[in-house]
Amino acid sequence: MKRKVAIIGGGQTVHASRRHDVNQGEMVNEAVRAALADGRMTMDDIDAVLLGNMEFFEGCHLTDCWLADATGAYGKPGLKITTGGTVGATTIVAGAHHIASGLFDRVLCIGFEKQEEGDSSAILSGVAHPLYGRSLAGAAVGYFAMMGASYMQAFGAREEHSAMVAVKARQNARKNPYAHLKLDITIQDVFDSKMLAYPIRLLDMCPTSNGACAMILADEKTARERCEKPVWIRATETAHNEQFELNWRDVTNTRPIFSRVCAEKLYKKLGVENPATFFDVFEVYEPATWAELVWYEDLGLCKRGEGFHLIEEGQTEINGPIPVNPSGGVLSTNCIGASAMLRIWEAALQIRNDAGEHQVPKDINWALTTAYGGTNWTVMTALSKKWEDS
Amino acid sequence: MEIEFVNIPMVVDVPYRFAAGSYMARFLIELRDNGKFFGIQCPSCGRVQMPPRIVCAACHIKNGEWIELSPTGTLMGFSIVHLPLTDPTTGLPHKTPYTYGIVRLDGAYSTIEHFIDVEPDIQKVRVGMRVRAILRPREERTGDLNDILHFAPIGEA
Numbered sequence: 151m152k153r154k155v156a157i158i159g160g161g162q163t164v165h166a167s168r169r170h171d172v173n174q175g176e177m178v179n180e181a182v183r184a185a186l187a188d189g190r191m192t193m194d195d196i197d198a199v200l201l202g203n204m205e206f207f208e209g210c211h212l213t214d215c216w217l218a219d220a221t222g223a224y225g226k227p228g229l230k231i232t233t234g235g236t237v238g239a240t241t242i243v244a245g246a247h248h249i250a251s252g253l254f255d256r257v258l259c260i261g262f263e264k265q266e267e268g269d270s271s272a273i274l275s276g277v278a279h280p281l282y283g284r285s286l287a288g289a290a291v292g293y294f295a296m297m298g299a300s301y302m303q304a305f306g307a308r309e310e311h312s313a314m315v316a317v318k319a320r321q322n323a324r325k326n327p328y329a330h331l332k333l334d335i336t337i338q339d340v341f342d343s344k345m346l347a348y349p350i351r352l353l354d355m356c357p358t359s360n361g362a363c364a365m366i367l368a369d370e371k372t373a374r375e376r377c378e379k380p381v382w383i384r385a386t387e388t389a390h391n392e393q394f395e396l397n398w399r400d401v402t403n404t405r406p407i408f409s410r411v412c413a414e415k416l417y418k419k420l421g422v423e424n425p426a427t428f429f430d431v432f433e434v435y436e437p438a439t440w441a442e443l444v445w446y447e448d449l450g451l452c453k454r455g456e457g458f459h460l461i462e463e464g465q466t467e468i469n470g471p472i473p474v475n476p477s478g479g480v481l482s483t484n485c486i487g488a489s490a491m492l493r494i495w496e497a498a499l500q501i502r503n504d505a506g507e508h509q510v511p512k513d514i515n516w517a518l519t520t521a522y523g524g525t526n527w528t529v530m531t532a533l534s535k536k537w538e539d540s
Numbered sequence: 541m542e543i544e545f546v547n548i549p550m551v552v553d554v555p556y557r558f559a560a561g562s563y564m565a566r567f568l569i570e571l572r573d574n575g576k577f578f579g580i581q582c583p584s585c586g587r588v589q590m591p592p593r594i595v596c597a598a599c600h601i602k603n604g605e606w607i608e609l610s611p612t613g614t615l616m617g618f619s620i621v622h623l624p625l626t627d628p629t630t631g632l633p634h635k636t637p638y639t640y641g642i643v644r645l646d647g648a649y650s651t652i653e654h655f656i657d658v659e660p661d662i663q664k665v666r667v668g669m670r671v672r673a674i675l676r677p678r679e680e681r682t683g684d685l686n687d688i689l690h691f692a693p694i695g696e697a
Binding site for chain 1: 568
């Protein structure tokens with residue numbers, strides 16, 4: 151990037167199944183106010199506002215227009231972004247590009263979803279190809295179910311391993327005051343939860359959350375002048391998969407699919423040889439338990455087929471050597487338009503040492519985040535505490 | 541004082557018309573009229589892609605030769621679905637539990653997802669299982685993927 155870009159503020163709402171007390175604008179404004187307070191700024195300090203959410207999930211298009219009062223966009227340039235579950239990360243990438251290019255110095259990025267107002271499953275079915283797969287689509291549950299079945303068959307993992315991911319996420323969420331599912335559960339509780347689509351049970355899946363996240367990005371000069379703990383956006387990368395080829399559900403597939411391609415490109419930009427030691431914390435986008443195990447492998451934290459050993463050995467616990475999703479992740483909170491931004495914000499909090507009870511108990515210098523868009527593309531970001539060459 | 545929350549129910553009903561395009565149309569017409577599966581081969585990487593499409597995503601060159609595929613294939617992944625998900629093309633929920641899977645037809649690079657005609661029991665279904673496409677009778681076929689009833693296991697009790 152031509153200019154350095156830093157995260158200089160951010161905030162989130164509490165996340166819950168029901169927010170009848172607020173409308174979309176009122177909920178978004180909670181996150182915007184939290185971000186401005188964190189960045190010690192007012193809207194007068196903001197050059198542009200970027201808003202991300204899913205298309206029509208709340209029964210309303212052009213949310214950038216309808217929410218202009220609440221987002222603070224009145225009288226300012228801005229745009230709306232929708233890229234699927236990745237949207238929160240894409241919005242940050244777009245904000246970073248606008249600053250890196252020199253067009254703006256301070257950009258407010260917002261991601262939100264108020265899922266209770268619409269029918270996410272019905273609208274999501276419109277994501278599938280109208281002729282090829284829509285009528286039979288098993289939705290996100292069906293896709294991850296097939297990934298789980300494929301994973302167990304190929305690598306000898308068992309349902310206990312996915313249940314360990316479910317437990318880790320919700321136990322971490324209990325330490326995160328903003329998380330939705332703060333559940334004190336055990337592996338047995340996961341097994342006792344309702345089977346949705348074998349091998350996915352209710353506790354193997356993310357919840358349907360309402361919530362918002364907002365972040366302020368800035369150029370280097372602003373960041374150094376106004377922020378005590380800027381978090382630097384060191385690299386971002388996006389990679390798509392082929393249309394119609396949902397081949398990532400077959401874990402034995404060896405083609406260069408989106409997740410592996412994206413990680414490889416990002417690592418090359420940064421000169422990362424061993425991601426498990428280079429990064430101090432990971433916030434990955436895991437709508438289902440099996441997805442986290444596959445992320446371990448696609449990110450190169452272990453060899454192919456060995457992801458389930460990482461969870462079994464406790465390596466990805468909050469106090470383990472490779473902490474993954476100390477926030478509780480998407481499994482604990484999924485307000486879709488904000489979910490990918492929350493990965494980045496939570497990673498930034500870890501770097502700032504501001505995560506509170508779910509702070510990873512070691513020095514965090516580098517963090518990596520991922521996202522899923524339609525589960526067929528990803529957006530990754532790498533963040534750091536210092537910019538070594540300055 | 542207790543606060544009253546106001547929620548106003550609304551329904552959005554959206555009709556639309558999907559243009560299949562020349563490649564998808566030929567695929568659907570072959571399936572409907574002749575009960576055959578066709579893929580299209582990339583002249584560069586050689587992958588036989590189904591449904592057929594204008595360009596190979598990997599090589600970004602125009603796909604060339606139409607290849608008839610076998611109605612038999614291998615189960616690459618499956619699930620037994622207990623959640624009564626709505627079929628958006630009918631508005632009705634699928635009857636649960638049912639077995640659902642991804643199948644790679646012999647000779648194809650791509651996979652297709654559909655119902656698998658086995659009892660919804662994890663002992664009765666496995667990755668790697670050989671299956672065959674069972675189509676609706678000719679007169680019932682309309683030119684979409686529902687012309688396939690399901691995939692049925694071959695040579696397994």
